[in-house]
Amino acid sequence: AVDHAAMGHGGMGAAAETMPAAAALGLPAGLALPALPLLRNQSALPGVFQAGLSAGAQALPLLPGKPATVFWSYNGQVPGPTIEVFEGDEVRLHFENRLSQPTTIHWHGLPIPADQDGNPQDPVPAGQSREYRFTLPQGCAGSYWYHPHPHGHTAEQVYMGLAGVFVVKSRSDPLAHLPEQRLVLSDLKLDADGKIAASSEADRMDGREGQFLLVNGAWRPHLTLGAGERQRWRIWNATSARVLKLALPGHELELVGSDGGLLQRPRRIDSLSLPPGARAELVVTGRFAPGHGAGLLALPYRRGKMMSAEQEDTLTLLELRRGAAAKTTAPLPARLREIELLGEPAVRRKVVLSEDMANPAAMFLINGKTFDMERADFLGKVGTVEEWEIVNEADMDHPFHIHGTQFQALARRKDGVWRDEPFLAWRDVANVSAGETLRLRFRQDMPGLRMFHCHILEHEDAGMMGMLKVEA
Ligand code: C2O
Ligand code: CU
Ligand code: CU
Numbered sequence: 001a002v003d004h005a006a007m008g009h010g011g012m013g014a015a016a017e018t019m020p021a022a023a024a025l026g027l028p029a030g031l032a033l034p035a036l037p038l039l040r041n042q043s044a045l046p047g048v049f050q051a052g053l054s055a056g057a058q059a060l061p062l063l064p065g066k067p068a069t070v071f072w073s074y075n076g077q078v079p080g081p082t083i084e085v086f087e088g089d090e091v092r093l094h095f096e097n098r099l100s101q102p103t104t105i106h107w108h109g110l111p112i113p114a115d116q117d118g119n120p121q122d123p124v125p126a127g128q129s130r131e132y133r134f135t136l137p138q139g140c141a142g143s144y145w146y147h148p149h150p151h152g153h154t155a156e157q158v159y160m161g162l163a164g165v166f167v168v169k170s171r172s173d174p175l176a177h178l179p180e181q182r183l184v185l186s187d188l189k190l191d192a193d194g195k196i197a198a199s200s201e202a203d204r205m206d207g208r209e210g211q212f213l214l215v216n217g218a219w220r221p222h223l224t225l226g227a228g229e230r231q232r233w234r235i236w237n238a239t240s241a242r243v244l245k246l247a248l249p250g251h252e253l254e255l256v257g258s259d260g261g262l263l264q265r266p267r268r269i270d271s272l273s274l275p276p277g278a279r280a281e282l283v284v285t286g287r288f289a290p291g292h293g294a295g296l297l298a299l300p301y302r303r304g305k306m307m308s309a310e311q312e313d314t315l316t317l318l319e320l321r322r323g324a325a326a327k328t329t330a331p332l333p334a335r336l337r338e339i340e341l342l343g344e345p346a347v348r349r350k351v352v353l354s355e356d357m358a359n360p361a362a363m364f365l366i367n368g369k370t371f372d373m374e375r376a377d378f379l380g381k382v383g384t385v386e387e388w389e390i391v392n393e394a395d396m397d398h399p400f401h402i403h404g405t406q407f408q409a410l411a412r413r414k415d416g417v418w419r420d421e422p423f424l425a426w427r428d429v430a431n432v433s434a435g436e437t438l439r440l441r442f443r444q445d446m447p448g449l450r451m452f453h454c455h456i457l458e459h460e461d462a463g464m465m466g467m468l469k470v471e472a
Contacts, residue, residue, distance in 0.1 A: 020192045022211040026063055027190075029220040030319065036165065036182050036216055039081035048092065049085045053105065055148070055162055056098030066194040071161035072099060078217050079184045079238070080146070080164025087138050087170050096129040103157060105132060106149035107166065108277065109259055109406070109428040111140055114448020114470075117403055120151040121373055121449065141170035142261035142426070143234045143279040151373060155240055155457035159189070159208060160196060163238050174333045175256065178232040178283065181223065183296075185274075185317065187239045188212040188219075199458070202308050205363070206396070207241020207276075207456040209309045213298060215318050220295075222319040225251070225286040229326035232256070233282045237274040241456040242311065243397055243431055245299040247271040248284060250292025251320070254332065257281025260406035260426030262336040267423060271299065275399035275431035277455035283332055288322060295319040304396025304434060339424045342408055342441040345387035349378060353432065353454065353464065355394040363462055364394075364454065370463030371453075377466035380444060387441045392432040398459065400438065401429045402452040402468070407442035429455050447472040 043050035058076045059068035074080030085091060097103050102125050106118035112134035115122065124130050144166040148157035165184055189210030191197040199208050212219050225231060234257075237244050247270065254266040259279050272280055296318035301311050354365045362370035367377065380386060387410075390400045406426035411418050414436045432438045444450060453465035 019189065019197065019211055024192075025190055025194060025211065026065070027212060027219050028064065031218050031221050033181070033183075033221040033223045033318065034216045034218050036079060036082040036184065037077065039075070039083050043092070047088060048090045049083070050092040051083075052094045052096070053080070054096035054098055055103055058161075063194040069190070069194055069196060071196065072157060073161045074164055077164075078161040079186070080162065082164060082182070083146070083166045085136065085168055087136055087141050087168055090135045091133065093132045094129065095124060095132060097124045097126055099157075100126050101150070101153060102126060103148045103150050103153070103162070105146050106403070107132070107134070107144065107146050109142070109144040110134070110166065110168075111137055111405060111445065113446055114404060114450060118149045119449060119451060120149055123150050136168055140261070141168045141173065142257065142259065143167055143236065143281060144259075145236055145238065145279070147238075149451075152461050155199065155208065155461050158238070158457055159187070159199070159240055165236055167234070174262070174336055175232050175283070177330055178230055180232045180234065182234045183215050183318070184217075184236045184238050185244060186214050186217070187242065188214055204458045204462065206304070206307045206309045207458050209239070209242055209311070213239070213242070213315055213317055220316055220319060222321050224321045224323040225284065226323040227286045227288050227325040228329045229286045229323065230330050230332065231284050233284055234279065235274065235282065236279050237276050239276050240458060241276055241303075241309075242298075243276070243301050243303055243399070244274045245271055245301045246274060246317075247297045247299055248320070249294045249297070250289040251287045252285035254283040254285075255280060256283050256336060258425040259428045263423065263425055264337060264339050265335055266332055273431065275397070275429055275455065276457070277399060277401055278427070278429040285329065286322070286326070292320070307396060339426065341424060342385050342443060345385045345441060347380065347384060347386045349386065349388050350391060351388055351400075351452070351466070352391045353394055353398045353400075355396075364459045364464035366464055366466045369466070371465040375467065376449065376469035378468045380468050380470045382444060382447055382470055382472050385441055385443050387439065390432050390438045390440070392434060392436050395434050397431055397433045398454040398464065399429050399431045399456065400452070401455040402442065402450060404446065404448070404450045404470075405442050405444050407440045409438060409440045411439045413437040444468070444470040446470065
């Protein structure tokens with residue numbers, strides 16, 4: 001049972017809340033994994049991707065025998081349409097806001113100009129439209145996503161259904177020969193009437209989790225894999241708050257990519273920890289060894305010491321069915337690409353994450369402050385390597401995210417001991433668990449205001465966000 005009688009983080013006075021159990025709602029499970037439809041390119045010009053996106057309410061049939069559930073969606077789809085482009089492409093998106101509140105579209109992880117990145121300073125008012133326009137640099141192939149970023153309403157707009165994936169492809173992709181699956185993981189929390197539930201006070205403190213952990217909008221769908229078959233899986237953690245520890249018992253898993261594209265070489269793994277907002281690319285080989293019937297699992301994970309909404313049970317996200325054995329197993333290159341370690345930093349900063357549960361107006365803090373749109377917290381320079389230490393003084397995990405660039409996580413300190421990160425990767429989200437310090441480096445290549453924040457969307461909305469002002 002997934003019934004939680006919420007106590008609230010740290011025993012604060014949250015109203016008791018009962019979520020109807022998953023079984024009581026009758027959401028169908030076990031359907032085929034839905035494909036993610038592509039957003040059609042309306043431009044005939046080479047190297048230009050042009051399309052329209054509109055955000056609005058959309059009723060979608062979800063529970064048999066119940067009225068359709070109202071989502072907020074991009075182009076009527078949940079998840080939103082998939083944008084697929086190539087490195088070097090110019091992207092022009094005409095956006096219409098048909099919601100009853102302001103919104104923006106943030107292009108999570110992409111190296112694009114700050115004034116096109118859907119910052120909370122650039123809202124699109126209800127009923128209005130704007131054009132987002134940017135050119136993707138070479139070398140940025142990877143798995144990104146887009147979602148709203150309006151001041152104070154990001155969590156609500158995302159859990160109502162506004163999010164879609166954005167894949168940048170390379171013309172020289174060493175894994176292009178593999179069949180590809182795209183898996184968007186999201187939480188759905190319904191009330192007893194089958195409507196999307198409002199967030200409780202506990203959700204706003206701990207981060208919202210639902211009764212249903214969906215894959216491409218479906219509950220426990222199935223996917224077919226052959227013995228010896230190799231598939232490339234891109235996975236998005238589009239949940240508001242879950243740190244997902246993923247496993248696929250009985251099969252071979254190789255991690256080949258992170259948020260910002262391929263690693264240097266494949267790495268054999270048993271499980272993968274994916275914080276909210278983060279992405280990974282895996283190569284899965286069908287082995288059907290003992291345990292293979294379990295499917296793609298989310299293992300139990302505790303994000304905090306005193307939290308109500310903890311994932312205590314192993315959840316099945318996806319069933320794997322056995323298909324015809326592969327005649328040949330496509331080889332995996334030993335080398336995927338080069339990643340160079342960023343050089344010595346010109347600037348070092350400390351970013352302290354903390355909580356003040358006694359202060360409802362400013363509960364989630366960065367360097368003792370709550371977000372202020374008028375305040376740049378740090379002044380940086382284009383092209384300069386910065387080294388940041390993200391110090392989590394709170395008693396729960398806070399996944400750190402920065403806009404406009406990818407960083408390299410170098411080392412972590414836990415219980416007084418520094419440990420180097422096991423490999424180099426380009427990321428834009430990294431979990432920082434309670435009491436931990438994460439050291440990372442990045443460079444911003446474009447001027448403008450760049451947000452950095454906790455990617456538990458409720459914490460971002462509550463002010464666990466700051467701004468880096470990058471000057472030319
Ligand atoms: Cu995905 Cu500033 O966020
Ligand atoms: Cu972002
Ligand atoms: Cu947080």
